[in-house]
Amino acid sequence: MWATDISPVTQDAWLRTHPYLQSVADLHALVDTAAAGVSLPDPSAVRWEEYGDEFLEGVPLLLSSVITIDYSPVAKIARSIVESLASSHALGKLAEEARSLSGELRDDTDLARHLVAWLIDDDPSAPACPGLLRYIGWTVMAQYLRPVTDAFRAWRDEERWLRNYCPTCGSQPAMAQLVGVDQGRQRLLSCGCCRTRWRYKRTSCPFCENADDRHLAVVTVDGERGLRIDYCGSCKGYLKTYDGEGSETVLLADWTSIHLDVIACDRGLKRLAASLYEL
Numbered sequence: 362m363w364a365t366d367i368s369p370v371t372q373d374a375w376l377r378t379h380p381y382l383q384s385v386a387d388l389h390a391l392v393d394t395a396a397a398g399v400s401l402p403d404p405s406a407v408r409w410e411e412y413g414d415e416f417l418e419g420v421p422l423l424l425s426s427v428i429t430i431d432y433s434p435v436a437k438i439a440r441s442i443v444e445s446l447a448s449s450h451a452l453g454k455l456a457e458e459a460r461s462l463s464g465e466l467r468d469d470t471d472l473a474r475h476l477v478a479w480l481i482d483d484d485p486s487a488p489a490c491p492g493l494l495r496y497i498g499w500t501v502m503a504q505y506l507r508p509v510t511d512a513f514r515a516w517r518d519e520e521r522w523l524r525n526y527c528p529t530c531g532s533q534p535a536m537a538q539l540v541g542v543d544q545g546r547q548r549l550l551s552c553g554c555c556r557t558r559w560r561y562k563r564t565s566c567p568f569c570e571n572a573d574d575r576h577l578a579v580v581t582v583d584g585e586r587g588l589r590i591d592y593c594g595s596c597k598g599y600l601k602t603y604d605g606e607g608s609e610t611v612l613l614a615d616w617t618s619i620h621l622d623v624i625a626c627d628r629g630l631k632r633l634a635a636s637l638y639e640l
Protein backbone atom coordinates (compact mmCIF):
# COMPACT_ATOMS: atom_id res chain seq x y z
CA MET A 362 0.00 0.00 0.00
CA TRP A 363 1.34 3.46 -0.76
CA ALA A 364 0.14 6.99 -0.25
CA THR A 365 -1.35 8.58 -3.33
CA ASP A 366 -1.37 12.36 -3.44
CA ILE A 367 -4.72 13.80 -4.32
CA SER A 368 -3.27 17.19 -5.12
CA PRO A 369 0.30 18.54 -5.04
CA VAL A 370 1.40 19.89 -1.67
CA THR A 371 2.26 23.59 -1.82
CA GLN A 372 4.93 25.10 0.39
CA ASP A 373 2.38 27.45 2.01
CA ALA A 374 0.07 24.57 2.91
CA TRP A 375 3.02 22.59 4.29
CA LEU A 376 4.12 25.52 6.45
CA ARG A 377 0.59 25.96 7.82
CA THR A 378 0.70 22.40 9.19
CA HIS A 379 4.42 22.62 10.15
CA PRO A 380 4.80 26.19 11.50
CA TYR A 381 8.13 25.38 13.21
CA LEU A 382 9.72 25.24 9.74
CA GLN A 383 8.97 28.92 9.04
CA SER A 384 12.40 30.32 9.99
CA VAL A 385 14.20 27.74 7.82
CA ALA A 386 11.75 28.56 5.01
CA ASP A 387 12.55 32.29 5.30
CA LEU A 388 16.30 31.71 5.06
CA HIS A 389 15.78 29.31 2.18
CA ALA A 390 13.62 31.81 0.27
CA LEU A 391 16.23 34.52 0.72
CA VAL A 392 19.15 32.39 -0.50
CA ASP A 393 17.13 30.74 -3.27
CA THR A 394 15.97 34.07 -4.70
CA ALA A 395 19.53 35.43 -4.76
CA ALA A 396 20.82 32.17 -6.29
CA ALA A 397 18.25 32.45 -9.09
CA GLY A 398 20.19 35.48 -10.35
CA VAL A 399 23.20 33.38 -11.40
CA SER A 400 23.96 33.44 -15.14
CA LEU A 401 23.63 29.91 -16.49
CA PRO A 402 26.22 27.83 -18.38
CA ASP A 403 25.65 26.49 -21.89
CA PRO A 404 25.05 22.71 -21.60
CA SER A 405 25.81 22.19 -25.30
CA ALA A 406 29.47 22.83 -24.42
CA VAL A 407 29.59 19.54 -22.47
CA ARG A 408 31.16 16.80 -24.62
CA TRP A 409 29.17 13.79 -23.40
CA GLU A 410 30.83 11.27 -25.69
CA GLU A 411 34.21 12.03 -24.09
CA TYR A 412 32.78 11.46 -20.63
CA GLY A 413 31.17 8.09 -21.53
CA ASP A 414 33.98 5.83 -20.25
CA GLU A 415 34.29 7.64 -16.94
CA PHE A 416 30.52 7.42 -16.46
CA LEU A 417 30.66 3.63 -16.89
CA GLU A 418 33.53 3.46 -14.39
CA GLY A 419 31.43 5.35 -11.82
CA VAL A 420 33.10 8.77 -11.99
CA PRO A 421 30.52 11.48 -11.19
CA LEU A 422 30.16 14.18 -13.84
CA LEU A 423 31.67 17.00 -11.76
CA LEU A 424 34.71 14.88 -10.89
CA SER A 425 35.37 14.03 -14.52
CA SER A 426 38.84 14.74 -15.91
CA VAL A 427 37.45 15.58 -19.36
CA ILE A 428 34.57 17.93 -18.48
CA THR A 429 35.39 21.53 -17.62
CA ILE A 430 32.79 23.89 -16.22
CA ASP A 431 33.39 27.56 -15.47
CA TYR A 432 32.35 28.09 -11.84
CA SER A 433 33.19 31.77 -11.55
CA PRO A 434 29.48 32.88 -11.61
CA VAL A 435 28.83 30.55 -8.63
CA ALA A 436 31.58 32.16 -6.54
CA LYS A 437 30.38 35.66 -7.42
CA ILE A 438 26.76 35.02 -6.34
CA ALA A 439 27.77 33.01 -3.24
CA ARG A 440 29.96 35.90 -2.13
CA SER A 441 27.16 38.44 -2.62
CA ILE A 442 24.68 36.26 -0.66
CA VAL A 443 27.13 36.00 2.25
CA GLU A 444 27.56 39.78 2.17
CA SER A 445 23.83 40.44 2.21
CA LEU A 446 23.31 38.01 5.13
CA ALA A 447 26.19 39.69 6.94
CA SER A 448 24.48 43.07 6.73
CA SER A 449 21.14 41.75 8.00
CA HIS A 450 19.96 42.83 11.43
CA ALA A 451 17.25 40.18 11.71
CA LEU A 452 19.33 37.01 11.54
CA GLY A 453 21.18 37.10 14.89
CA LYS A 454 23.86 34.40 15.13
CA LEU A 455 23.61 33.62 11.42
CA ALA A 456 24.49 37.22 10.50
CA GLU A 457 27.47 37.01 12.83
CA GLU A 458 28.67 33.86 11.07
CA ALA A 459 28.12 35.50 7.70
CA ARG A 460 30.26 38.47 8.80
CA SER A 461 33.25 36.30 9.65
CA LEU A 462 32.76 34.32 6.44
CA SER A 463 32.45 37.42 4.27
CA GLY A 464 35.87 38.71 5.35
CA GLU A 465 37.43 35.38 4.42
CA LEU A 466 35.73 35.23 1.00
CA ARG A 467 36.64 38.84 0.19
CA ASP A 468 40.34 38.09 0.73
CA ASP A 469 40.29 34.97 -1.47
CA THR A 470 41.58 35.91 -4.92
CA ASP A 471 40.85 32.44 -6.33
CA LEU A 472 37.48 31.85 -4.70
CA ALA A 473 35.80 29.94 -7.56
CA ARG A 474 38.45 27.24 -7.55
CA HIS A 475 38.68 26.99 -3.76
CA LEU A 476 34.92 26.96 -3.21
CA VAL A 477 34.24 24.28 -5.80
CA ALA A 478 37.19 22.11 -4.71
CA TRP A 479 35.85 22.28 -1.19
CA LEU A 480 32.21 21.60 -2.15
CA ILE A 481 32.91 18.74 -4.55
CA ASP A 482 36.20 17.21 -3.52
CA ASP A 483 35.92 17.59 0.25
CA ASP A 484 39.10 19.65 0.15
CA PRO A 485 40.14 19.64 3.83
CA SER A 486 40.90 23.40 4.02
CA ALA A 487 37.47 24.23 5.43
CA PRO A 488 36.60 27.91 5.77
CA ALA A 489 35.11 29.57 8.85
CA CYS A 490 31.45 28.55 9.32
CA PRO A 491 31.60 25.60 6.88
CA GLY A 492 27.92 24.71 7.42
CA LEU A 493 26.70 28.11 6.22
CA LEU A 494 29.03 28.22 3.22
CA ARG A 495 28.19 24.65 2.25
CA TYR A 496 24.50 25.50 2.28
CA ILE A 497 24.90 28.73 0.28
CA GLY A 498 27.47 27.24 -2.10
CA TRP A 499 25.35 24.21 -2.98
CA THR A 500 22.14 26.23 -3.31
CA VAL A 501 23.81 28.45 -5.92
CA MET A 502 25.55 25.47 -7.57
CA ALA A 503 22.29 23.54 -7.92
CA GLN A 504 20.64 26.50 -9.68
CA TYR A 505 23.69 27.12 -11.85
CA LEU A 506 24.06 23.49 -12.89
CA ARG A 507 20.40 22.95 -13.73
CA PRO A 508 20.82 23.18 -17.56
CA VAL A 509 23.74 20.73 -17.29
CA THR A 510 21.97 18.32 -14.91
CA ASP A 511 18.88 18.37 -17.18
CA ALA A 512 21.03 17.52 -20.21
CA PHE A 513 22.87 14.88 -18.16
CA ARG A 514 19.59 13.20 -17.21
CA ALA A 515 18.55 13.08 -20.87
CA TRP A 516 21.93 11.64 -21.89
CA ARG A 517 22.65 9.00 -19.25
CA ASP A 518 21.34 5.46 -19.13
CA GLU A 519 20.02 5.03 -15.56
CA GLU A 520 20.47 1.25 -15.79
CA ARG A 521 24.21 1.77 -16.10
CA TRP A 522 24.64 3.80 -12.95
CA LEU A 523 22.57 2.28 -10.09
CA ARG A 524 25.22 3.37 -7.58
CA ASN A 525 24.75 4.62 -4.03
CA TYR A 526 26.20 8.07 -4.76
CA CYS A 527 25.09 10.95 -6.95
CA PRO A 528 26.03 10.63 -10.65
CA THR A 529 26.46 14.41 -10.88
CA CYS A 530 28.42 15.39 -7.76
CA GLY A 531 29.25 12.13 -5.94
CA SER A 532 27.38 12.97 -2.70
CA GLN A 533 25.47 10.36 -0.76
CA PRO A 534 21.69 10.63 -1.11
CA ALA A 535 19.78 12.98 1.20
CA MET A 536 16.40 11.38 0.50
CA ALA A 537 14.64 8.78 -1.62
CA GLN A 538 11.42 8.60 -3.61
CA LEU A 539 9.27 5.64 -4.57
CA VAL A 540 7.59 6.02 -7.96
CA GLY A 541 5.44 3.90 -10.27
CA VAL A 542 3.17 0.99 -9.46
CA ASP A 543 3.35 -2.81 -9.29
CA GLN A 544 6.11 -4.27 -11.50
CA GLY A 545 7.17 -0.79 -12.59
CA ARG A 546 7.78 0.40 -9.04
CA GLN A 547 11.19 2.01 -8.64
CA ARG A 548 13.24 3.82 -6.04
CA LEU A 549 15.03 7.03 -6.89
CA LEU A 550 17.67 8.52 -4.64
CA SER A 551 17.75 12.28 -4.32
CA CYS A 552 20.88 14.40 -3.91
CA GLY A 553 20.54 17.13 -1.29
CA CYS A 554 23.49 19.03 -2.77
CA CYS A 555 22.98 19.31 -6.56
CA ARG A 556 19.36 18.00 -6.51
CA THR A 557 19.93 15.22 -9.04
CA ARG A 558 17.65 12.17 -8.75
CA TRP A 559 18.87 8.76 -9.87
CA ARG A 560 17.68 5.18 -9.80
CA TYR A 561 18.80 2.67 -7.19
CA LYS A 562 17.81 -0.82 -6.05
CA ARG A 563 14.42 -0.96 -4.32
CA THR A 564 15.48 -3.02 -1.34
CA SER A 565 19.05 -2.42 -0.28
CA CYS A 566 20.61 0.02 2.18
CA PRO A 567 22.32 2.78 0.16
CA PHE A 568 24.85 3.36 2.96
CA CYS A 569 26.23 -0.12 3.76
CA GLU A 570 24.64 -1.83 0.70
CA ASN A 571 23.14 -4.53 2.91
CA ALA A 572 20.33 -6.24 0.95
CA ASP A 573 19.05 -8.57 3.67
CA ASP A 574 15.46 -7.43 4.14
CA ARG A 575 15.38 -8.72 7.72
CA HIS A 576 17.53 -5.68 8.56
CA LEU A 577 15.51 -3.17 6.52
CA ALA A 578 12.48 -1.51 8.09
CA VAL A 579 10.15 1.46 7.77
CA VAL A 580 8.79 4.02 10.24
CA THR A 581 5.58 5.57 8.96
CA VAL A 582 4.49 8.94 10.29
CA ASP A 583 0.83 9.96 10.27
CA GLY A 584 -0.24 13.07 8.40
CA GLU A 585 3.02 13.46 6.47
CA ARG A 586 1.64 13.03 2.95
CA GLY A 587 3.62 9.90 2.07
CA LEU A 588 6.87 10.83 3.85
CA ARG A 589 8.36 8.01 5.92
CA ILE A 590 11.69 6.86 7.34
CA ASP A 591 13.38 3.80 5.80
CA TYR A 592 16.20 2.48 7.93
CA CYS A 593 18.81 -0.24 8.07
CA GLY A 594 19.25 -2.20 11.31
CA SER A 595 22.72 -3.22 10.20
CA CYS A 596 24.40 0.23 9.95
CA LYS A 597 21.59 2.25 11.65
CA GLY A 598 21.52 4.60 8.66
CA TYR A 599 18.17 5.97 7.56
CA LEU A 600 16.77 7.67 4.51
CA LYS A 601 13.72 9.90 4.52
CA THR A 602 11.55 8.60 1.72
CA TYR A 603 8.71 10.21 -0.22
CA ASP A 604 6.31 7.48 -1.25
CA GLY A 605 4.38 9.27 -3.97
CA GLU A 606 4.63 11.60 -6.94
CA GLY A 607 3.65 15.16 -7.78
CA SER A 608 4.93 17.02 -4.70
CA GLU A 609 8.67 16.58 -5.20
CA THR A 610 9.48 20.29 -4.92
CA VAL A 611 8.14 20.48 -1.37
CA LEU A 612 8.52 16.94 -0.05
CA LEU A 613 12.00 16.16 -1.40
CA ALA A 614 13.50 19.47 -0.28
CA ASP A 615 15.08 17.91 2.87
CA TRP A 616 14.59 21.07 5.00
CA THR A 617 10.82 20.53 4.80
CA SER A 618 11.17 17.27 6.77
CA ILE A 619 13.73 18.17 9.42
CA HIS A 620 11.19 16.95 12.00
CA LEU A 621 11.58 13.41 10.59
CA ASP A 622 15.33 13.65 11.26
CA VAL A 623 14.45 14.39 14.88
CA ILE A 624 12.16 11.32 15.04
CA ALA A 625 14.91 9.15 13.52
CA CYS A 626 17.50 10.51 15.95
CA ASP A 627 15.16 9.78 18.89
CA ARG A 628 15.05 6.17 17.72
CA GLY A 629 18.81 5.88 17.80
CA LEU A 630 19.25 6.09 14.04
CA LYS A 631 22.14 7.98 12.41
CA ARG A 632 21.92 10.48 9.61
CA LEU A 633 24.54 9.18 7.18
CA ALA A 634 23.10 11.20 4.30
CA ALA A 635 24.79 14.38 3.14
CA SER A 636 23.09 17.38 4.74
CA LEU A 637 23.08 21.10 4.02
CA TYR A 638 21.15 21.88 7.19
CA GLU A 639 23.74 21.57 9.90
CA LEU A 640 23.85 25.34 10.15
Ligand SMILES: [Zn+2]
Pocket residue numbers: 527528529530531532552553554555556557
Ligand atom coordinates in the same frame (compact mmCIF):
# COMPACT_ATOMS: atom_id res chain seq x y z
ZN1 LIG B 1 24.57 15.55 -6.38
Ligand SMILES: [Zn+2]
Pocket residue numbers: 566567568569570571593594595596597598
Ligand atom coordinates in the same frame (compact mmCIF):
# COMPACT_ATOMS: atom_id res chain seq x y z
ZN1 LIG C 1 22.93 -0.06 6.15
